[in-house]
Amino acid sequence: MLLPPVIEHLIAEFARFPGVGRRSAERMAFDLLSAPHQRVAALHAAIGQVEKSVSVCAECGYFAVDGACLICAQNRDRESLLVVERALDVTAIERAGGYRGLYHVLGGHLSPLKGISPSSLRIDALYQRLDAGTVHELILATSPSVEGDATALYISRNVERENLRITRLGRGVPMGASLEFSDAGTLRMALEGRRGMDSP
């Protein structure tokens, strides 16, 4: 017995989520179908709401609700611009606190093997924002991986502008980590990036 198309469609949509395979998608669909009817209605309504009111900010690439960007519409320091790969990274940095500037979401990292070239990312939009001349510090916070580093390097080589300082996130051992279980690359970075005991 094959499942009816209406359930197959739902499973196929669930399987699009990252890390959700066919089996997990099936489990999700069956869980939803076995749940009280209100839960299906609530999920349906929540997705409908998001579909209707959430869009992507044309300026920074983060989310806008009813047309107002959750970040750009705030009163923030417009001289700092922090470049990340994904919207999720913005939420992580906001949650950590301490940064008051604006963001720029690229939408991924360069990956020639997967066909992701500069034109697939929001890099031109970044140049345009820098052309306005308001930004004085560009913080490249792409992911600490080979592709993330390559993306940061590519951008840093193409945005040389007067009065623009280009920085990247500090690298080293994360808070709470044990040196014993840190990988070699992280330890090398931490040694190279060592600081005086009295530096901030």
Next chain:
Amino acid sequence: MLLPPVIEHLIAEFARFPGVGRRSAERMAFDLLSAPHQRVAALHAAIGQVEKSVSVCAECGYFAVDGACLICAQNRDRESLLVVERALDVTAIERAGGYRGLYHVLGGHLSPLKGISPSSLRIDALYQRLDAGTVHELILATSPSVEGDATALYISRNVERENLRITRLGRGVPMGASLEFSDAGTLRMALEGRRGMDSP
């Protein structure tokens, strides 16, 4: 910055799925929000379709589409009734093939600690089906766990009827498993359930 209520609602609904924590639900929501608009629309439509057309069969507890049960409406052997805990189990058995009878989905297993008593499951509905007298074999296929076994035992003690054979699934080493990595309980079951080389 907290996320806007519209996104928080979506995350809360995703987090209801089994095995999906707050972090995974957030990742799912952000993935959906970053996806092309068609994907949000497709998921919304798929859930709406399911909400509208899928219901639970009052007879067996499996799914019905537009009022017709996917199993009961088929031409099947009505003398065998196979009892499972969840709708997902029906799909697994149908996929395996070889069973042509009807099913009865309990909706879980007995668990006094979690407050799941016989009245929380579809056990009374099972008795009613048996009262009709059509069923001649009741196969108890609850999960191979302490709770599943207790549920099967409880049912078998309460359904004694004339002309009703009560059976349960065979237990033993699963196909393709290595004896080395089979747990003690499984090996004991396999030994107890040993059969002559010429038996089916």
